[in-house]
Amino acid sequence: RLSGGEQQMLAVARILRTGAKLLLLDEISEGLAPVIVHKLAEMVVALRKQGYTIVMVEQNFRFAAPLADRFLVMEHGQVIQEFTQSELPARMARLHEYLGV
Known part of the structure; x- marks a missing residue:
């Protein structure tokens, strides 16, 4: 039986075999051990x-922040903030309010 992290990696490997260059990742860190999250x-x-394009939906901001070029913060299905990695330091106080991190 595969662990949650192994299942995630196997799912990505299957997608890559199709020749896709766009990956949509939804909450890939959820419920996984820190060592597995690091591997992901x-x-x-x-x-x-x-050269892959990756769109990641992730509530674990500490996981997602160093991986992202751009950020969209949504609330009740609406985008309420949009910014780039270079703008992240200036947005952190506001993000703490939104995300409670």
Whole structure:
């Protein structure tokens, strides 16, 4: 039986075999051990370096923040903030209000 992290990585491997260059990742860190979350982050970085476009929906901001080029914060189905990685430091106080981190 595969662990949650192994299932996530297997799912991504299956997608990559199709030739897709766009990955949609939904809450891939949810419920996983920190060591597995770290491995998933390494996988995302490696895929980006290979030219893949990755759209990630993730509530775990600490996981997602170092991986993202752009951020969209949604509330009740509406985008309430949009900014780039370079704008992140200036937006942190506001993000703490929204996300409670």
